[in-house]
Amino acid sequence: MLELHNIRKSYGTQQAVKGISFAIRAGETLGLLGPNGAGKTTTVSMIAGLIAPDSGEVKLDGRSLGGDTDPLKARIGLVPQDLALFEDLSARDNLSLFGALYGLQGAALNGATAEALSFTGLTDRAKDKVKTFSGGMKRRLNLAAALLHDPDLIILDEPTVGVDPQSRNAIFEGLEALKARGKTLLYTTHYMEEAERLCDRIVIVDHGEVIADDTVAGLTRRLPLRNVLRLELENPPPGAWAEELAALPGIVSVRLEAAVLSVGLAELGPGSAAALGWLTTRGIAIAHAHTERADLETVFLALTGRTLRDA
Amino acid sequence: MNLTALWALVRKDLKLFLGDRRALILSLAAPIVIGAFFGFLFSGDGKKDTAKIPIALVDLDGSVLSRAVGAKLAEDKLLLVRPESEVQAREAVRKGRATAAVVLPKGFGDSAANAFFSSLGKPEVTVFYDPSHGMEMGLLRGLLTQAAMEVVSREMFTGDTGRTVVKRTLSGLDTSGVSSAEKAPLQDLLRSVDRWNAQQSAAPEKQRSGGLSLPYTLKEEPITAGSGIAYNGYAHSFGGMGVQFILFMGIDAGVALLVLRRSGTWQRLRAAPLGRRGILLARALSAAILATGILLVIFAAARLLFGVRILGSFAGFLGITVAFALMTATFGLLIAALGRTPEAARGLAIFGTLIMVMLGGAWIPSFVFPAWLQRATLLVPTRWAVDGLDAMTWRGLGFSAAVGPMAVLLGFAALFGILALWRFPFEDA
Numbered sequence: 001m002l003e004l005h006n007i008r009k010s011y012g013t014q015q016a017v018k019g020i021s022f023a024i025r026a027g028e029t030l031g032l033l034g035p036n037g038a039g040k041t042t043t044v045s046m047i048a049g050l051i052a053p054d055s056g057e058v059k060l061d062g063r064s065l066g067g068d069t070d071p072l073k074a075r076i077g078l079v080p081q082d083l084a085l086f087e088d089l090s091a092r093d094n095l096s097l098f099g100a101l102y103g104l105q106g107a108a109l110n111g112a113t114a115e116a117l118s119f120t121g122l123t124d125r126a127k128d129k130v131k132t133f134s135g136g137m138k139r140r141l142n143l144a145a146a147l148l149h150d151p152d153l154i155i156l157d158e159p160t161v162g163v164d165p166q167s168r169n170a171i172f173e174g175l176e177a178l179k180a181r182g183k184t185l186l187y188t189t190h191y192m193e194e195a196e197r198l199c200d201r202i203v204i205v206d207h208g209e210v211i212a213d214d215t216v217a218g219l220t221r222r223l224p225l226r227n228v229l230r231l232e233l234e235n236p237p238p239g240a241w242a243e244e245l246a247a248l249p250g251i252v253s254v255r256l257e258a259a260v261l262s263v264g265l266a267e268l269g270p271g272s273a274a275a276l277g278w279l280t281t282r283g284i285a286i287a288h289a290h291t292e293r294a295d296l297e298t299v300f301l302a303l304t305g306r307t308l309r310d311a
Numbered sequence: 312m313n314l315t316a317l318w319a320l321v322r323k324d325l326k327l328f329l330g331d332r333r334a335l336i337l338s339l340a341a342p343i344v345i346g347a348f349f350g351f352l353f354s355g356d357g358k359k360d361t362a363k364i365p366i367a368l369v370d371l372d373g374s375v376l377s378r379a380v381g382a383k384l385a386e387d388k389l390l391l392v393r394p395e396s397e398v399q400a401r402e403a404v405r406k407g408r409a410t411a412a413v414v415l416p417k418g419f420g421d422s423a424a425n426a427f428f429s430s431l432g433k434p435e436v437t438v439f440y441d442p443s444h445g446m447e448m449g450l451l452r453g454l455l456t457q458a459a460m461e462v463v464s465r466e467m468f469t470g471d472t473g474r475t476v477v478k479r480t481l482s483g484l485d486t487s488g489v490s491s492a493e494k495a496p497l498q499d500l501l502r503s504v505d506r507w508n509a510q511q512s513a514a515p516e517k518q519r520s521g522g523l524s525l526p527y528t529l530k531e532e533p534i535t536a537g538s539g540i541a542y543n544g545y546a547h548s549f550g551g552m553g554v555q556f557i558l559f560m561g562i563d564a565g566v567a568l569l570v571l572r573r574s575g576t577w578q579r580l581r582a583a584p585l586g587r588r589g590i591l592l593a594r595a596l597s598a599a600i601l602a603t604g605i606l607l608v609i610f611a612a613a614r615l616l617f618g619v620r621i622l623g624s625f626a627g628f629l630g631i632t633v634a635f636a637l638m639t640a641t642f643g644l645l646i647a648a649l650g651r652t653p654e655a656a657r658g659l660a661i662f663g664t665l666i667m668v669m670l671g672g673a674w675i676p677s678f679v680f681p682a683w684l685q686r687a688t689l690l691v692p693t694r695w696a697v698d699g700l701d702a703m704t705w706r707g708l709g710f711s712a713a714v715g716p717m718a719v720l721l722g723f724a725a726l727f728g729i730l731a732l733w734r735f736p737f738e739d740a
């Protein structure tokens with residue numbers, strides 16, 4: 001449905017996007033992941049036709065956008081990273097405006113507005129001015145505003161920034177419902193767990209370049225570690241014993257934070273047996289244990305040698 | 312172009328404006344209050360007590376003639392004459408208590424009478440004046456000439472001094488250096504005057520002629536929309552202040568787009584298939600609708616409060632209003648486009664509006680400008696708006712007088728609109 005061919009964009013001497021290519025199939029949810037300044041918003045802006053690439057092509061259903069009044073733009077719904085709302089208008093007025101921008105009017109507009117309000121759980125507050133809303137409610141309305149014209153491709157640029165867990169959940173349920181309806185989603189974030197929960201495929205960008213493009217399972221398969229064993233210790237003894245543990249075969253990494261020991265394992269069965277056996281012989285008591293799949297944070301670390309937060 | 316989208320954006324702007332109390336006050340209350348103030352200052356209502364020009368009179372002669380000149384000046388309704396000593400008079404002018412001081416020198420009466428026919432030995436009348444009142448100085452010069460001519464000529468053709476002077480001039484003619492060709496006719500003239508004077512002094516007082524006087528009487532009639540209709544200074548001041556504050560509103564509208572550009576809303580608008588032309592057009596339309604509404608409300612207030620009426624073509628008034636509204640709207644967009652950031656645009660706006668408003672004649676009517684400036688300000692669109700509104704209100708002209716201003720304003724609107732579309736920073740935030 002959407003194809004990017006080697007798109008580039010510079011701001012002065014600053015190369016924000018240095019030749020990004022990827023594609024999204026209809027109905028797919030793609031996570032566009034990267035640290036601050038990686039070029040996510042710039043990429044998304046080129047897809048939505050807000051800025052023109054210096055070179056390369058963006059194709060929607062095999063066709064490039066022809067100018068800023070191309071009706072093809074109506075296939076896209078954009079949820080910008082910064083809130084796109086008029087604070088002094090009511091929620092309903094905001095939605096009607098964004099619907100009308102795509103030519104909706106009359107009963108069709110009213111219907112779409114009511115549906116978008118209920119979809120994001122804001123029906124009760126429809127008549128209130130947006131400036132009286134909480135941050136989470138504004139984010140939900142920001143999402144609703146992109147849905148009125150029923151686009152096929154919905155681009156979400158960090159739609160959960162600064163959002164409380166309750167609103168974040170509401171947004172996620174909404175996105176899952178859209179996915180279930182067969183919509184194509186392009187989801188930009190630097191929260192690993194979000195991309196993992198929602199996306200079929202993940203494109204990781206850094207410094208304006210794609211450094212990985214794979215399914216979640218595919219990405220984890222490429223890693224030297226697949227699983228993490230997390231152990232809460234009752235009385236972790238002092239000393240450099242953790243390094244001894246890391247030297248055991250099948251154990252890739254060991255990290256002790258407070259009383260939580262994280263042990264990275266290449267293979268779950270042999271690795272955990274070795275680790276648990278070693279701890280038991282040293283008399284180190286374990287209060288609680290569980291295993292996790294390696295997360296995208298770990299993936300990013302493995303691919304770039306940097307953590308996401310300080311990239 | 313998608314009209315649904317366009318109209319939705321226009322409605323949004325109108326809603327936001329009407330919901331913003333500060334914008335309403337600035338655009339409606341301020342021009343009404345300030346228009347009322349300026350109207351009061353410049354209005355014809357003031358004619359009952361128009362400030363008179365204060366003049367100090369120093370009479371060092373004290374003769375019949377000098378006293379008569381003083382009395383004549385004092386009669387004039389434009390002057391407030393106060394007799395003073397020479398020292399006091401100088402001080403009064405220096406301190407601004409008097410606009411000018413007229414000093415009639417010692418021997419003024421005699422010398423003036425002698426110089427009347429022979430133009431010899433003219434007395435020197437001194438006027439001290441305040442250099443910041445050049446216009447009043449011109450007026451005083453005229454009034455002084457009139458008073459002196461009337462007083463001296465009456466004396467020469469009727470009074471006793473006149474008879475003595477005519478006789479003396481006659482006998483002095485041989486030694487006066489007048490050429491022999493002129494001597495005979497002048498002798499004839501003076502002898503006739505002498506006979507005339509003899510006859511006059513024999514006649515009863517009532518039938519005597521009054522000497523030279525202005526060869527006409529003056530009837531002053533202000534030319535306005537029609538006879539019996541007085542000039543209404545409020546019409547001009549409300550037009551001028553309306554123009555000024557609507558310009559502010561237009562610039563605010565342009566700057567609002569720049570502010571919007573810093574938020575996600577801008578991306579959101581741009582993502583819709585309306586296009587950049589649609590976004591600017593919607594903003595121009597909403598600003599023009601607001602400008603039209605504001606000007607109509609301002610004139611409605613002027614009508615209710617001060618009886619300002621549209622004495623000319625109402626269609627012309629509406630046409631100029633709408634053309635001015637479009638010009639304002641595109642001017643605001645142009646300022647925004649050139650400024651590129653809200654801060655820079657506001658700086659530019661101060662400069663832009665000052666020029667538009669001052670040179671446009673919104674504060675001071677343009678007819679008091681020097682001629683070259685009046686010609687130069689034809690390049691300022693507000694000049695056409697202010698003059699056009701004047702023409703349709705108190706001047707009471709017909710629709711044909713509105714066509715020129717309308718065409719010029721629409722031309723400026725098109726020019727500003729095209730420049731704004733070309734220069735507006737759509738992309739780089």
Ligand SMILES: Nc1ncnc2c1ncn2[C@@H]1O[C@H](COP(=O)(O)OP(=O)(O)OP(=O)(O)O)[C@@H](O)[C@H]1O
Nearest residue numbers: 011014016035036037038039040041042043739740
């Ligand atoms: N209008 C602009 N002018 C100049 N530089 C810009 C502009 N927009 C973005 N950049 C630069 O381009 C690079 C990519 O920015 P972009 O906003 O695309 O990153 P991002 O991945 O969306 O980051 P974030 O996670 O912080 O939103 C950054 O270095 C940024 O400073």
Ligand SMILES: [Mg+2]
Nearest residue numbers: 040041042081
């Ligand atoms: Mg971004």
